[in-house]
Amino acid sequence: MPVPATSASVARNLLRDDVYGRLRDAIVDGTFEPGEKLRDLELATWLGVSRTPVREALLRLQQAGLVVARPGRSTEVAGLDARAVRDAQSVVAAMHQVAVREAVGRLTAADLTQMRDANARFADALSRGEVDAALAADDEFHHVPVRAAANRAVMTVLEQFTPTLRRVERLRFGSLAGRGSVSLHEQMVQHCERGDAEAAASVSHQTWCALEPLLDALETDSPATPNHRPGS
Incomplete structure (x- = not known):
C-alpha cells in the first residue's frame, strides 16, 4: 500500500501555522519588543522545531509588517509605524x-x-x-x-x-x-x-x-x- 501523500503535508502546514501564531502572539503581547533581534536558531530552540518553519514564519511576519528583515544582517521586531x-x-x-x-x-x-x-x-x-x-x-x-x-x-x-x-x-x-x-x-x-x-x-x-x-x-x-x- 503506498504511503498517503497528504499526511505529512497536513502536519507541516499545522506546524508552520503554529510557529507563525506563537511568534505573532509574542510580538503582539510585547514578549518581543520593538527593535529586538530575532535569530532563527534561537527561536527554533525556544519553540522546539527546526529552523525551516521559523524562517517561513518570519517571512510571513515581514509581510504582515511585524518584523523588518535586513538581508545579510538581522531580522528585528518592527516598531509601531x-x-x-x-x-x-x-x-x-x-x-x-x-x-x-x-x-x-x-x-x-x-x-x-x-x-x-x-x-x-x-x-x-x-x-x-x-x-x-x-x-x-x-x-x-x-x-x-x-x-x-x-x-x-x-x-x-x-x-x-x-x-x-x-x-x-x-x-x-x-x-x-x-x-x-x-x-x-x-x-x-x-x-x-x-x-x-x-x-x-x-x-x-x-x-x-x-x-x-x-x-x-x-x-x-x-x-x-x-x-x-x-x-x-
Missing part, C-alpha cells in the same frame, strides 16, 4: 464591515448568544484591567460574524493585517477608552438580531475606527519609521 497601522486599520475595518453585512441572515441564535457572552467577558476583562483577556474576548466576538460570512478572501486579509492593530489595541484596552467598544458590540448584536445588515455593518466599522485617537497620537508623537521604539 503610524502610517502602517493606519493603513491596516482602514483595511481591517472595511473587511469586518463586509463580513458583518454578509453574515446577517446567516447568524443563528447560538451565534448571537456567543457574541453576547464574549462581549460580557470583554467588559469584565476591561473592568479588571486584564488586557490579554479583553483582546481574547474581542477576538472571539468579531470572529463569529467572520466565520458565519465564510468569505475566505476576507479571512485571508484579516489574518495578515489584524495583528498590526492588536499591538495598538493593547494600549486602548488598557485604558478607560476601550470601554466604549462594549456598547458598540451590543448595538451590533441587536442590529444582527433584527436582520438589519447595513446598520450592523456600520456599527462594526465604527468599532474599528475607535482607534483613531490613538493613531493620531502615534502620528504626533513618533516619526513614521519602521523601527521607531516609543520613548526611544
Whole structure:
C-alpha cells in the first residue's frame, strides 16, 4: 500500500501555522519588543522545531509588517509605524464591515448568544484591567460574524493585517477608552438580531475606527519609521 501523500503535508502546514501564531502572539503581547533581534536558531530552540518553519514564519511576519528583515544582517521586531497601522486599520475595518453585512441572515441564535457572552467577558476583562483577556474576548466576538460570512478572501486579509492593530489595541484596552467598544458590540448584536445588515455593518466599522485617537497620537508623537521604539 503506498504511503498517503497528504499526511505529512497536513502536519507541516499545522506546524508552520503554529510557529507563525506563537511568534505573532509574542510580538503582539510585547514578549518581543520593538527593535529586538530575532535569530532563527534561537527561536527554533525556544519553540522546539527546526529552523525551516521559523524562517517561513518570519517571512510571513515581514509581510504582515511585524518584523523588518535586513538581508545579510538581522531580522528585528518592527516598531509601531503610524502610517502602517493606519493603513491596516482602514483595511481591517472595511473587511469586518463586509463580513458583518454578509453574515446577517446567516447568524443563528447560538451565534448571537456567543457574541453576547464574549462581549460580557470583554467588559469584565476591561473592568479588571486584564488586557490579554479583553483582546481574547474581542477576538472571539468579531470572529463569529467572520466565520458565519465564510468569505475566505476576507479571512485571508484579516489574518495578515489584524495583528498590526492588536499591538495598538493593547494600549486602548488598557485604558478607560476601550470601554466604549462594549456598547458598540451590543448595538451590533441587536442590529444582527433584527436582520438589519447595513446598520450592523456600520456599527462594526465604527468599532474599528475607535482607534483613531490613538493613531493620531502615534502620528504626533513618533516619526513614521519602521523601527521607531516609543520613548526611544
